[in-house]
Amino acid sequence: MSIINKLVEIETSQGINIHNITPQIKDFISSNSIKNGQVLVFSRHTTTALAINENEVRLLEDIKVFLQKLAPESERYLHNDLHLRDVPEDEPINAHSHLMAMMLTTSEVIPIVDGQLALGTWQSVLFFELDGPRKRTVFLQISGERSGNN
Amino acid sequence: MSIINKLVEIETSQGINIHNITPQIKDFISSNSIKNGQVLVFSRHTTTALAINENEVRLLEDIKVFLQKLAPESERYLHNDLHLRDVPEDEPINAHSHLMAMMLTTSEVIPIVDGQLALGTWQSVLFFELDGPRKRTVFLQISGERSGNN
Amino acid sequence: MSIINKLVEIETSQGINIHNITPQIKDFISSNSIKNGQVLVFSRHTTTALAINENEVRLLEDIKVFLQKLAPESERYLHNDLHLRDVPEDEPINAHSHLMAMMLTTSEVIPIVDGQLALGTWQSVLFFELDGPRKRTVFLQISGERSGNN
Numbered sequence: 001m002s003i004i005n006k007l008v009e010i011e012t013s014q015g016i017n018i019h020n021i022t023p024q025i026k027d028f029i030s031s032n033s034i035k036n037g038q039v040l041v042f043s044r045h046t047t048t049a050l051a052i053n054e055n056e057v058r059l060l061e062d063i064k065v066f067l068q069k070l071a072p073e074s075e076r077y078l079h080n081d082l083h084l085r086d087v088p089e090d091e092p093i094n095a096h097s098h099l100m101a102m103m104l105t106t107s108e109v110i111p112i113v114d115g116q117l118a119l120g121t122w123q124s125v126l127f128f129e130l131d132g133p134r135k136r137t138v139f140l141q142i143s144g145e146r147s148g149n150n
Numbered sequence: 151m152s153i154i155n156k157l158v159e160i161e162t163s164q165g166i167n168i169h170n171i172t173p174q175i176k177d178f179i180s181s182n183s184i185k186n187g188q189v190l191v192f193s194r195h196t197t198t199a200l201a202i203n204e205n206e207v208r209l210l211e212d213i214k215v216f217l218q219k220l221a222p223e224s225e226r227y228l229h230n231d232l233h234l235r236d237v238p239e240d241e242p243i244n245a246h247s248h249l250m251a252m253m254l255t256t257s258e259v260i261p262i263v264d265g266q267l268a269l270g271t272w273q274s275v276l277f278f279e280l281d282g283p284r285k286r287t288v289f290l291q292i293s294g295e296r297s298g299n300n
Numbered sequence: 301m302s303i304i305n306k307l308v309e310i311e312t313s314q315g316i317n318i319h320n321i322t323p324q325i326k327d328f329i330s331s332n333s334i335k336n337g338q339v340l341v342f343s344r345h346t347t348t349a350l351a352i353n354e355n356e357v358r359l360l361e362d363i364k365v366f367l368q369k370l371a372p373e374s375e376r377y378l379h380n381d382l383h384l385r386d387v388p389e390d391e392p393i394n395a396h397s398h399l400m401a402m403m404l405t406t407s408e409v410i411p412i413v414d415g416q417l418a419l420g421t422w423q424s425v426l427f428f429e430l431d432g433p434r435k436r437t438v439f440l441q442i443s444g445e446r447s448g449n450n
Contacts, residue, residue, distance in 0.1 A: 001151050036155075038293070052256040062227045062245050063249065084358070099363065106352040106405075109409055110192065111155065111289050111291045145153065203346045206379060206385070209395060258406060260407065261439050268439055270344035
């Protein structure tokens with residue numbers, strides 16, 4: 001049983017944007033010749049998140065609209081009273097982004113079978129930037145058996 | 151440390167329906183004599199999902215109503231403009247189902263202790279069909295130690 | 301590869317309250333000298349839940365308000381018709397608490413790297429009581445390699 005870690009860097013754009021990170025996860029599995037096991041995907045920020053769903057461009061727009069209605073940026077939030085908090089000068093106004101992140105997921109675990117990520121046909125691993133632009137990181141950790149081991 | 155995989159098939163009904171898959175997970179653990187470890191439960195579709203909660207018939211109805219209000223089928227969604235997408239003829243109108251799936255969970259990991267699923271008293275593992283009827287699959291993966299091993 | 305289990309007890313207060321359980325998780329990792337691996341955090345009740353986000357006191361208040369709007373206690377829920385269910389006398393009126401729990405998470409898996417929980421700078425593991433006060437439990441399970449092993 002091997003444990004292998006990797007930190008993936010993602011440069012994001014303004015506001016909400018959704019990145020398909022499935023290719024990076026597949027590369028990580030195949031470059032380590034993992035045959036059987038699982039990969040943990042972990043979002044390392046409080047205004048980013050994960051979901052596994054369809055990477056269809058019009059659906060991704062629907063998702064943005066849905067999240068913006070669910071936690072509107074225009075609402076009154078206590079977290080946005082920066083003058084009442086001890087924060088750096090560049091602290092963003094982003095309570096809505098935290099709430100969106102909590103409605104999505106921070107950790108996902110995906111099975112690896114016969115060297116392949118066992119996703120369904122239409123599933124992609126999506127990384128959500130909810131308060132961009134920023135430099136972000138996603139943590140990947142494989143727990144698995146390598147090919148050729150008995 | 152053993153890794154054991156199983157694909158569970160579920161035939162679902164029209165619209166939204168919720169299936170208690172706890173018995174299948176318990177059978178999988180006991181039939182493999184797993185003593186200690188964890189089971190990963192993974193929903194393999196973009197319009198199905200998981201949650202761990204109480205399997206009480208009236209609560210399950212409340213959950214359906216709640217999800218339908220959260221992401222109403224009647225709303226205008228870009229994903230539903232099938233004429234603007236390259237899709238098969240039987241492509242369903244189901245943006246709302248994708249949104250509901252994203253509010254629930256794709257992967258859950260549950261501890262196994264002394265050969266038992268370490269769920270709380272009222273917890274069941276619930277599989278959500280959000281765009282039925284279909285033939286669906288849920289992936290189960292045990293990572294654990296078998297009884298009798300030292 | 302070691303599997304180590306721990307049940308953490310939490311006494312909660314009235315209504316919705318949020319507990320930062322990161323210190324207990326860090327203690328569990330360091331007291332077992334785990335070098336590399338992961339920790340599974342599992343909420344064992346149907347009206348408690350987990351999220352990983354910022355432990356900022358004003359944000360926690362925003363989150364409570366957000367959850368109360370998402371699943372208002374005052375709504376009509378079938379689960380609350382106690383006279384139509386076979387329940388003990390002290391059964392609480394808490395459909396809204398179940399719905400909130402389902403919008404959050406039951407299981408989170410967090411990487412451990414070089415003996416440290418690999419959380420981002422602002423991330424804390426938050427335990428949500430959604431129908432307190434009660435005595436609750438959270439299950440922790442480490443899967444990892446101890447320091448000093450080869």
